[in-house]
Each structure stands twice: as structure tokens, then as C-alpha cells.
Amino acid sequence: MNTLPPRRRRAGREQLLAAALRLFLRDGIRATSLQAIADESGVTKAGLYYHYKAKDEIVLDVLKPLLDALPAVTRRAEAHRTHAAQVDEVLGGLIEIALDEHAGFTVLMNDPYLTQLLSQQASMRQWWDDTAALLLGPDPDDQTRIGLAMFINGLPGASRDPAMAPLDDRSRRRHLLECGRRLLQPGRAIGT
Structure with missing residues (x-):
């Protein structure tokens, strides 16, 4: 007891x-x-x-808030009609998590042990497969695949880079979103 x-x-x-x-x-x-x-x-x-x-x-348990938040981001994105809006929703959600829960997000994205542990969980594998498909769109080219890898792997560092210290929170989020758009949708105009 x-x-x-x-x-x-x-x-x-x-x-x-x-x-x-x-x-x-x-x-x-x-x-x-x-x-x-x-x-x-x-x-x-x-x-x-x-x-x-x-x-x-x-x-x-340490990462539970993040592991619960990630599928919610994807579900919100799936509700949008256009691919561009879906991408923006996922990018914005990931940026929000990276900025608000930086330590946990950094561990989540960078620790090889965690990658192995989560790969054993069907729900997390399914989340990543769904999210990657949503971000990449139909018939992605190599540049888009590389862009996704760069965004996902670079976000933990970019979200806390000292060069971003002078930026207010809104500007930081906007610039990270624009970078994600450039990486994932190279032909898309910035800010649209």
C-alpha cells in the first residue's frame, strides 16, 4: 500500500x-x-x-508529453484540404514543440537509444510514416526527402542557436517555418 x-x-x-x-x-x-x-x-x-x-x-515517461503531442499535430494537419496547409500545420506544430519543450525535443530527435526504443513501438512507427508521407506528399523527389531530413535533424539546434537570441518568439517561429517550407517545398513562394 x-x-x-x-x-x-x-x-x-x-x-x-x-x-x-x-x-x-x-x-x-x-x-x-x-x-x-x-x-x-x-x-x-x-x-x-x-x-x-x-x-x-x-x-x-520523461517524453510522454512530446509523444502525446506529436500525433495531435499530424491529426490537425490531416484536417486541412491542401498539401501546403498540411505541411504548414506539421511544420508549425513541430516548431512549437521544439521551442516550448526544447530539452525533450532534442533528446527525442538526437538520441540513438531513443530512436531504437521508439522503433519498437508500432504507434510511433505509424505516426512517423503518416507524418513523413504527409510532409513529403505524393511522389517526393530526392531533394524533398533530404529537405525533410535536414529540417527534422536541424530543428533542435536551430531552435536554440545563439544567433536567434535577438529574435522575439514570433519572429523565431516565422523564420523556422519559412526555412522548413524552403526545405520541403522548394518551388513554393515563401510566406504563402
């Missing part, structure tokens, strides 16, 4: 997740041990095991 009040359990779990995210971002998921997470969060390893039985459970 759990004797801790719900608020205290929640605080303990949130503290563990915040510590885990810091370590995943700094050291990578594979190099982060359960002991390191316990030490970083100021709890014993037994305290960590109270909440989680395996590191993969922590990884998925």
Missing part, C-alpha cells in the same frame, strides 16, 4: 523526471544509469525503484 500523499508522490516523480531529462540531454540515454538519475534527483536508488522498475519506463 502506498503511504505517501498523492502530492508528495507526484513531486517525487516530477523531480526524478526532471533529473533524468537533464542527464539524458547531457550524457545521452544509454550512458545515463539509474544510479545517476537517483543521485541527480537526490533520492536513493530504492526511491527511484519505488516509481520506476526500468530505465525505459523513465525514458517514456
